[in-house]
Amino acid sequence: MKPLRRLTIALTAGVAALSLTPAAHAAPDPVPASPYLYQWGAKPNPATIMSQTGVKAFTLAFVLSDGGCNPAWDGTRPLTGADATLIRNIRAAGGEVIPSFGGWAGRKLGQHCSSADALAAAYQKVIDAYQLTAIDIDIEAAEFENATVQDRVLGALKIVKQKKPGVRTVVTMPTNRSGLNTWGRRLVTRAKELAAPVDVWTVMPFNFGGPSDMVAGTKSAVDGLKEHVKTTFGLTDDAAYRRSGLSSMNGVTDTGETVSTADFRAIHDWAAGKHLARFTFWATNRDRGNCGASGDNCSGTNQGTYDFTKIVAGYTG
Template sequence: MKPLRRLMITLTAGLAAMSLTPAAQAAPDPVLASPYLYQWGAKPNPVTVMNQTGVKAFTLAFILSDGGCNPAWDGQRPLTGADATLIRNIRAAGGDVIPSFGGWSGTKLGPRCSSATALAAAYQKVIDAYQLKAIDIDIENTDEFENATVQDRILGALKIVKQRNPAIRTVVTMPTNRAGLNSWGTRLVTKSKELAVPVDVWAVMPFNFGGPSDLVAGTKSAVDGLKNHVKATFGLTDDAAYRRSGLSSMNGITDTGETVTTAQFRAIRDWATSKHLSRFTFWATNRDKGNCGASGSDCSGTNQGTYDFTKLVAGYTG
């Protein structure tokens, strides 16, 4: 082979390899498809879960207050302890995380920090500790969600976080009714517009509606209600509003006796795909097991295969 032709072939092969590199090395999106994972009860090994399901990211619950305006895992464990090791292991396996602040129970940072500036500093400690790409603010219960002062404090803190970390993505997760947001939810979204807070994704938890019901239909109507309010508040098209919206379901039997089967969750995923939702997740990988007894923190309470729901999340591409 002539030297010039050999050089051209080598260059062509090199360019082809370069064109494949970004896709092959694409970093996982911690917002899009990241089931919740918590560190109590029977704790699954996240790397084992990744290998068995193909999932690449987890939403880690929960960052709480240590009693003051200082973040700690579950309000007890320091940022430098076992949870830091957990995050390193997930990333070493090619994955990523999005820590979740808040939740239903425990002492939250929102009420314990005296100002938006102080709360932003608490968020920043976690962002800096793990060099995060995204954070989830799970705002629930009367101490944060049903409290106008704390709602505004959280929004103000998120605005400061965005100013200090322009590339970070912020998710706000909140309860919902079947038809969409309640008055506290609509207030939160509307107030974010008034305060010019650039929240990237609004996500709802379409379950615990109060008793057995069709959660496929309930999920669709709840997310549609969210989308409609986001659309009206920010002057978006339907498509753009769906792309600012997301959902966090629950696998198996919920706290109020509803049931989400694997087939139903697949239908929810397919609908979410058709709307290009920016977040699709569920509570939680820890309970993503079937035929294990009553529903609880370690069991879905239904007939399902191990990690069936996590596998469905892993296949979500938005």
């Protein structure tokens, strides 16, 4: 995912009075269709996005380490601050959230917590603070390419499941065009060996390294994931697809690929046909076109505002 930027947001007193508890009605499942939303750059209003697109959930990026084994938004903002307000706003509009731990940049809890027990406690702080039904572990870079840290993350997720069996766990990781790299295969295999119950394995099929057919590349990457999940856990093709997912990138990627809205619709239809457990993208903040080069607030392509979010909205697997 894109590098984080520091940001300080003032807490809005009027909204702060809203409860952080999920709405009394049946809350939407945040796992299948929850595009990423972050709190740096130009910050769109989630309630406006929901009303304009029909999307019902967001994946909020990122929970990191504050320098020790303590969770903080982007490593700097407390759990009780502006991001809590954001969650209140989303829930007040009838939506739900799935916080994402990790990402490409910043201090990772998996590295700064000394044990699986300590890391699980850090995850649990966030779960308890917002009464969560799901969490996303976006494991990348040094946190991903380290056997000790991988095992620590899996051990922590196992503890979280033991204490909160109703919380769904998503692991999101990099991929090659053909599927998981060596570190990705190890992570899935070790989950089986450690009996760490991950509900959904998600790959990020972009930044392959230059322009290419992104629909074909996405399909082959997810198929490679599915094959390893199938073999590792002894599943059928259908069952393995239902434990797999994808997180694309809208518009021009960091390495110059382009995922157009037409591409994304084709990926959506394929994902729905396979009943993937997760179909999302990075990020709603950049779901705007005709606004210049690709960046935190622009897709770099010719598209309508929130076209990608509209495609994600309503996906149920």
